[in-house]
Amino acid sequence: MNNRDLLLMGLGNLFRRKTRTVLTVLGVVIGTCSIVVMLSLGIAMDRGFQEQLSYMGDLTIIDVNNYGYYDGGMGSGGQQIKLDDQSVIQFQKIPRVTAVMPVRSIYMKMAAGRYVGYVNVIGIDPEVMEPFGFSVEDGRLLQASDRDTIVFGKSVAYDFYNPRMQRNYYYGMNRDNPPPVDVLSAKMVMTTDMQYGETRNRWQDDTDSTPPKVYDVRGVGILEESNSEKDYSAYMNRSSLEKIMEEERRNNRNDRSRNDQSQFERVRVKVDNIEDVESVQSAIQALGYQTFSLTDILNSMKETSRMIQGILGGIGAVSLLVAAIGITNTMVMSIYERTREIGVMKVIGAQLTDIKKLFLIEAGLIGFSGGVVGVCFSxxxxxxxxxIGAGFMGPGSTSGMSVIPLQLALMAIAFSTLIGIVSGYSPARRAMKLSALEAIRND
Structure with a gap:
């Protein structure tokens, strides 16, 4: 007998006992549906974690800090690792690294007419802005030729206030009104003098120290809102900011020492995809640097998610185990009812392997059909x-409460089919070993 004949015969045997077949398939449906739905909850939770972290920043960016230490070996003490231009070159040579962004920053006082504000000014290289996801809502990004130009975060303009007004602080609280300063058209200056534009005390006026220099700057762009550090910082060409910081240091207006001038506050490393973040991060740590990325938090969340998925999957697996027992019971009962038929098949020359295949096919069909229907119900x-959960998770959520990837659906069908075949293996061997004469005599 060929496989096609065995398949048609198996289908006919199942249809002859429709009630028993439907009830057995129903058990597989419930088991498959339970395990798929349970796992889908865990997958949705995992994606929800990733979605939440994506609001905090880019998951493919690694922050390298300047307080790493390298142990010279054999307990000889630690030598401080410098985060400088040489470090940037090392990071750029690491495979899967797309771009490297060294960062310098200084807190400045900015003024536009009667309005002033405290702004964190970050110096970066203009050519890495696009790889690191900087995009403007208005204006343009920095260019390599820029010297006194600044790109502002979305919320910076709301931090300006009029110090002469009693209720003068905006600090980004009121977004219903336009910001007090148009940072793209206003004539602006910045300085390290935190009292600039404020009412000075007498003791401040009597000091003999030279007031800090005031620098003319102009805004050329406003970044799109990103719910990250970008919204609350201003960015300018790193070389221009370094000149300002050096000038302030020479005038003793900045507490950064000469030795520290070669170091960056931090370096940001952009990786080509999230799967390579851990390997790149490990490579940087092997050089002796301290690193942090959002994937550190994501990995911790994923461990929790895996544990929850294991528990949920175990609950669903119990239902599938019960279904497997039901398949075994159905096939055993089928052997008892078809003992004479099995004997006749052996007498007319059916091979033992064909008899075994017939029962395995029937058990596999039960598992397959139950898996397909179970996935559809899932x-x-x-x-x-x-x-139902859309109202609880908020309009911004895209992951949902349950996510069933195509791979999970296909694996569920394959697994349920395998469960059917395994459950039918013992009854199939029993049918194969029946004595032909005794089977024919059986009523």
Missing amino acids: YLISVGLNH
Whole structure:
């Protein structure tokens, strides 16, 4: 007998006992549906974690800090690692690194007419702005030729206030009104003098120290809102900011020592995709640097998610185990009812392997059909859960309460089919070993 004949015969045997077949398939449906839905909740939770972290920043960016230490070996003491231009070159040579952004920053006082504000000014290289996801809502990004130009974060303009007004602080609280300063058109200056534009005390006026220099600057762009550090900082060409910082240091207006001038506050490393972040991070740590990325938090969340998925999957697996027992019971009962038929097949020359295949095919068909129907019901339940949970998770969430990837659906069908075949293996061997004469005599 060929496989096609065995398949048709198996289908006919299952249809002859429709009630028993439907009930057995129903058990597989419930088991498959349970395990798929349970796992889908865990997958949705995992994606929800990743979505939440994406609001905090780019998951493919690694922050390298300047307080790493390298142990010279054999307990000889630690030598401080410098985060300088040489470090940047080392990071650029690491495979899968897309771009490297050294960062310098200084807190400045900015003024536009009667309005003043405290702004964190960050110096970066203009050519790395696009790789690091900087995009403007208005104006343009920095260019290599820029010297006194600044790109502002979305919220910076709301931090300006009029010090002569009693209720003068905006600090980004009131977004219903336009910001007090148009940073792209206003004539602006910045200085390290934190009292600039404020009412000075007498003791401040009597001091003999030279007041800090005031620098003319102009805004050329406003970044899109990103719910990250970018919203609350201003960016200018790193070389221009370094000149200002050096000039302030020479005038003793900055507490940074000469030795520290070669070091960066931090270096940001852009990786080509999230799967390579851990390997790049490990390579940087091997050089002796302290690193941090959002994937550190994500990995911790994923561990929790895996544990929850294991528990949920175990609950669903219990239902599938019960279904497997039901398949075994159905096949054993089928052997008892078809003992004479098995004997006739052996007498007319059917091979033992064909008899074994017949029962395995029947058990596999039960598992396969139950898996297919179970996956279909799983998708319906998933849609219902997402519809119900949409009101609880907020309009910004895209992951939903239940996510069933195509791989999970296909694996569920394959697994349920395998469960059916495994459950039918013992009854199939029993049918194969039946004595032909005794089987024919059986009523």
